Amino acid sequence: MIINDRTPGSPCWLDLGAPDVQAAAAFYGAVFGWEYQAMDGGGEDVEGGMFQKDGKTVAGLGKLTEEGARSAWMIYYTVADADDTTGAVERAGGTVRVEPRDLGEWGRMAQYSDPLGAQFAVWQPGRNAGFELVEEPGSLCWAELYTTDAAAAQEFYGEVLGWQFSDMPMPGGEGAYTLITPAGLPEERMHGGLMQVAAGDLAETGGRPYWHPVFAVTDCDAAVDLVGANGGSVRTGPDDAEGVGRLAVCADPASADFVVLAPAPR
Numbered sequence: 001m002i003i004n005d006r007t008p009g010s011p012c013w014l015d016l017g018a019p020d021v022q023a024a025a026a027f028y029g030a031v032f033g034w035e036y037q038a039m040d041g042g043g044e045d046v047e048g049g050m051f052q053k054d055g056k057t058v059a060g061l062g063k064l065t066e067e068g069a070r071s072a073w074m075i076y077y078t079v080a081d082a083d084d085t086t087g088a089v090e091r092a093g094g095t096v097r098v099e100p101r102d103l104g105e106w107g108r109m110a111q112y113s114d115p116l117g118a119q120f121a122v123w124q125p126g127r128n129a130g131f132e133l134v135e136e137p138g139s140l141c142w143a144e145l146y147t148t149d150a151a152a153a154q155e156f157y158g159e160v161l162g163w164q165f166s167d168m169p170m171p172g173g174e175g176a177y178t179l180i181t182p183a184g185l186p187e188e189r190m191h192g193g194l195m196q197v198a199a200g201d202l203a204e205t206g207g208r209p210y211w212h213p214v215f216a217v218t219d220c221d222a223a224v225d226l227v228g229a230n231g232g233s234v235r236t237g238p239d240d241a242e243g244v245g246r247l248a249v250c251a252d253p254a255s256a257d258f259v260v261l262a263p264a265p266r
Contacts, residue, residue, distance in 0.1 A: 002134040002191045009161040009182035012130030013076035015060030030230045032138040056133035071254035073213050075143050082108045082124040092159045118209040142214035143192035150196035212257050220246040220262040
């Protein structure tokens with residue numbers, strides 16, 4: 001369960017880098033009912049802003065400016081000290097993509113790649129702890145890593161973010177799915193998972209591992225229909241996962257991928 005209570009190692013924010021901000025705002029508004037608020041109250045020429053659901057902030061949106069980069073969601077994790085985390089990333093073999101920087105009084109951020117290339121970010125909260133709505137329809141409910149080396153990923157993120165791991169057998173005996181929990185917390189606070197896949201299964205990124213968000217919905221099939229009707233695509237599903245719910249892996253019109261999940265009753 002994701003709870004944004006400033007717990008180190010827990011997801012606290014996510015944003016999307018999109019080649020066309022207005023097109024992305026329209027797509028996610030249609031699929032999840034998000035309202036887009038441009039920064040500084042600007043109009044169509046403003047390069048980013050916030051998504052809100054029922055008046056609560058759920059994610060950010062910005063112009064994709066990195067040359068050659070693919071449109072993708074970036075997931076941020078709470079840390080006590082972004083500078084200390086940066087040192088831990090470097091010692092563990094990761095790469096610093098964006099050095100720690102202050103965003104006014106709101107907090108301090110940094111972005112990295114793990115040793116296998118998966119990109120992630122951290123947030124040292126100031127006045128702003130991050131998103132305001134989670135675990136509800138139209139908001140983040142899980143974060144997932146597809147990686148080519150699960151053992152190496154566990155070692156890296158364990159050192160950098162202090163995560164605890166537990167394995168769950170995959171259906172049909174096809175390996176294990178690793179569950180992620182912040183340090184020192186019970187498994188009820190698990191917030192994500194990682195799964196080992198072959199490089200050939202990561203064609204969209206040229207074989208590079210990546211994180212993607214899972215958004216809760218009330219009806220998976222209806223959400224999939226909205227994805228297709230608004231120019232997105234469905235890569236797998238919808239499928240039923242015992243004890244998890246009904247889910248589908250989707251992509252927006254710019255190929256940024258995400259998962260929609262109608263959770264099983266608890």
